[in-house]
Amino acid sequence: xxxxxxxxxxxxxxxxxxxxxxxxxxxxxxxxxxxxxxxxxxxxxxxxxxxxxxxxxxxxxxxxxxxxxxxxxxxxxxxxxxxxxxxxxxxxxxxxxxxxxxxxxxxxxxxxxxxxxxxxxxxxxxxxxxxxxxxxxxxxxxxxxxxxxxxxxxxxx
Amino acid sequence: xxxxxxxxxxxxxxxxxxxxxxxxxxxxxxxxxxxxxxxxxxxxxxxxxxxxxxxxxxxxxxxxxxxxxxxxxxxxxxxxxxxxxxxxxxxxxxxxxxxxxxxxxxxxxxxxxxxxxxxxxxxxxxxxxxxxxxxxxxxxxxxxxxxxxxxxxxxxxxxxxxxxxxxxxxxxxxxxxxxxxxxxxxxxxxxxxxxxxxxxxxxxxxxxxxxxxxxxxxxxxxxxxxxxxxxxxxxxxxxxxxxxxxxxxxxxxxxxxxxxxxxxxxxxxxxxxxxxxxxxxxxxxxxxxxxxxxxxxxxxxxxxxxxxxxxxxxxxxxxxxxxxxxxxxxxxxxxxxxxxxxxxxxxxxxxxxxxxxxxxxxxxxxxxxxxxxxxxxxxxxxxxxxxxxxxxxxxxxxxxxxxxxxxxxxxxxxxxxxxxxxxxxxxxxxxxxxxxxxxxxxxxxxxxxxxxxxxxxxxxxxxxxxxxxxxxx
Numbered sequence: 001x002x003x004x005x006x007x008x009x010x011x012x013x014x015x016x017x018x019x020x021x022x023x024x025x026x027x028x029x030x031x032x033x034x035x036x037x038x039x040x041x042x043x044x045x046x047x048x049x050x051x052x053x054x055x056x057x058x059x060x061x062x063x064x065x066x067x068x069x070x071x072x073x074x075x076x077x078x079x080x081x082x083x084x085x086x087x088x089x090x091x092x093x094x095x096x097x098x099x100x101x102x103x104x105x106x107x108x109x110x111x112x113x114x115x116x117x118x119x120x121x122x123x124x125x126x127x128x129x130x131x132x133x134x135x136x137x138x139x140x141x142x143x144x145x146x147x148x149x150x151x152x153x154x155x156x157x
Numbered sequence: 158x159x160x161x162x163x164x165x166x167x168x169x170x171x172x173x174x175x176x177x178x179x180x181x182x183x184x185x186x187x188x189x190x191x192x193x194x195x196x197x198x199x200x201x202x203x204x205x206x207x208x209x210x211x212x213x214x215x216x217x218x219x220x221x222x223x224x225x226x227x228x229x230x231x232x233x234x235x236x237x238x239x240x241x242x243x244x245x246x247x248x249x250x251x252x253x254x255x256x257x258x259x260x261x262x263x264x265x266x267x268x269x270x271x272x273x274x275x276x277x278x279x280x281x282x283x284x285x286x287x288x289x290x291x292x293x294x295x296x297x298x299x300x301x302x303x304x305x306x307x308x309x310x311x312x313x314x315x316x317x318x319x320x321x322x323x324x325x326x327x328x329x330x331x332x333x334x335x336x337x338x339x340x341x342x343x344x345x346x347x348x349x350x351x352x353x354x355x356x357x358x359x360x361x362x363x364x365x366x367x368x369x370x371x372x373x374x375x376x377x378x379x380x381x382x383x384x385x386x387x388x389x390x391x392x393x394x395x396x397x398x399x400x401x402x403x404x405x406x407x408x409x410x411x412x413x414x415x416x417x418x419x420x421x422x423x424x425x426x427x428x429x430x431x432x433x434x435x436x437x438x439x440x441x442x443x444x445x446x447x448x449x450x451x452x453x454x455x456x457x458x459x460x461x462x463x464x465x466x467x468x469x470x471x472x473x474x475x476x477x478x479x480x481x482x483x484x485x486x487x488x489x490x491x492x493x494x495x496x497x498x499x500x501x502x503x504x505x506x507x508x509x510x511x512x513x514x515x516x517x518x519x520x521x522x523x524x525x526x527x528x529x530x531x532x533x534x535x536x537x538x539x540x541x542x543x544x545x546x547x548x549x550x551x552x553x554x555x556x557x558x559x560x561x562x563x564x565x566x567x568x569x570x571x572x573x574x575x576x577x578x579x580x581x582x583x584x585x586x587x588x589x590x591x592x593x594x595x596x597x598x599x600x601x602x603x604x605x606x607x608x609x610x611x612x613x614x615x616x617x618x619x620x621x622x623x624x625x626x627x628x629x630x
Binding site: 001009010016017020021024113114116134135137138157 | 188196204207566567
């Protein structure tokens with residue numbers, strides 16, 4: 001192979017890769033305008049407890065004073081120091097507001113990692129969180145003193 | 158040598174049963190990277206293939222990296238050798254003592270104590286990153302090397318001629334102790350439930366340092382550091398990638414990667430690299446859904462055997478860790494077996510060793526892909542931890558109230574991860590190509606042998622990409 005051929009091959013490869021990158025990135029933006037707003041879904045549930053929906057029935061005592069909360073605020077119910085239905089998933093797009101409520105039958109401190117928000121919850125009480133999703137990533141929400149993870153907050157860009 | 162893996166397993170199992178942890182199993186950082194999106198995964202996988210084939214067609218026909226003169230290169234910096242060595246050594250020993258002290262005497266809240274972040278972020282990921290640019294930095298700061306050398310010098314002065322010569326290091330042992338050391342460290346980091354417990358970490362660090370001192374006093378400081386000290390050996394491997402290196406008080410330049418071909422391959426070198434790649438892989442794998450659905454079943458099996466929930470989970474993770482390491486080793490040996498079929502008289506084991514150095518950049522790429530965000534984010538914790546190392550409210554430098562600034566977006570992290578894997582792949586390819594040109598006299602055989610090595614590397618890189626992507630969703 002002559003140097004010229006070699007150079008041409010490398011140049012062609014670079015063009016293909018850069019072009020491919022731009023096309024792939026652009027194409028994705030249109031196809032997946034992912035779910036906006038917060039949604040809670042039960043995942044990572046243990047095999048023995050098939051999909052217990054946490055939010056139904058147990059409407060949390062409304063703490064928010066906002067007159068029209070458009071989507072239902074996801075509620076995480078802690079029974080016996082563990083989240084009902086396994087670790088709850090909260091998914092939000094970056095820039096939106098994260099809202100959720102924790103109802104617990106044990107007294108502890110709720111810690112949202114990364115955002116480093118902490119609120120105490122009394123035994124049998126509930127506590128609400130509402131904050132803007134500024135940092136992307138996957139964060140743990142846990143009962144700080146017990147060291148038990150109750151939810152996974154997923155903020156996608 | 159056959160007995161070593163079995164002994165490892167036994168040691169780990171005893172450890173798992175004997176040492177119940179107290180701390181929770183949640184992460185130190187509390188933040189995980191988002192999985193890379195599907196389009197980026199697809200693009201990166203395609204890029205790896207394109208780069209591989211273009212490289213095959215265009216890379217040099219005569220070995221280049223193999224013949225680099227280590228004394229060549231430009232001198233960047235010269236320092237008086239002995240004072241510099243003593244200064245670095247003292248800094249290393251003081252830092253080590255500070256971390257150990259903080260771990261034992263400070264708060265046992267893992268995120269407020271200097272210990273866990275220093276060990277898992279600054280030491281375990283920071284040194285590889287520094288080594289990538291500046292060469293083997295750890296060698297200068299290694300606390301046990303400093304103490305060993307100081308002790309040796311002192312003993313030489315007092316004892317004079319009566320100082321006993323060090324024993325001959327068993328050639329068969331090679332780098333196996335280092336491989337075992339990295340495996341045990343990874344086990345503590347990824348499996349053990351007390352992984353973030355500051356005081357336990359301190360005692361383990363002391364134990365490790367003591368073991369190194371014994372080893373160095375038996376076999377000599379230099380031999381021990383380059384063969385058996387897990388961190389000394391691993392960080393030295395990464396340092397060989399760097400375009401800079403220290404030699405006799407001088408910082409000199411050299412071409413990228415040119416420190417690797419001169420790596421002396423002794424028994425255990427391939428095992429060490431497979432452990433390094435395999436344990437990082439397991440770290441990614443254990444966060445994904447495949448493992449999350451597998452682990453509880455495995456745990457249940459062990460509970461049925463009479464283990465407690467916690468120990469059963471540890472045992473399940475131990476099994477997972479070992480299986481992934483063995484899979485990585487198996488994939489590499491498969492490639493070597495394929496290469497043998499091309500011809501030549503080299504034995505499989507020897508051939509595996511001749512190409513081992515090409516795995517070093519891939520291993521570093523895995524480290525960067527998995528831990529770059531922990532350095533960029535959790536690394537900032539050092540700013541407030543050094544001000545309040547014990548977590549008791551002191552504020553030595555006035556920075557104790559700082560918080561972590563998440564200054565790079567998830568998208569930025571994705572690009573860094575993918576870039577690391579793709580570049581690591583290309584570097585491995587170049588090294589393997591260069592070595593093949595030396596081993597096979599005919600250029601055609603060299604190319605044919607490269608198909609196999611190429612397949613192995615595409616395998617490793619795809620595995621790395623997969624660990625970052627869909628499987629985590």
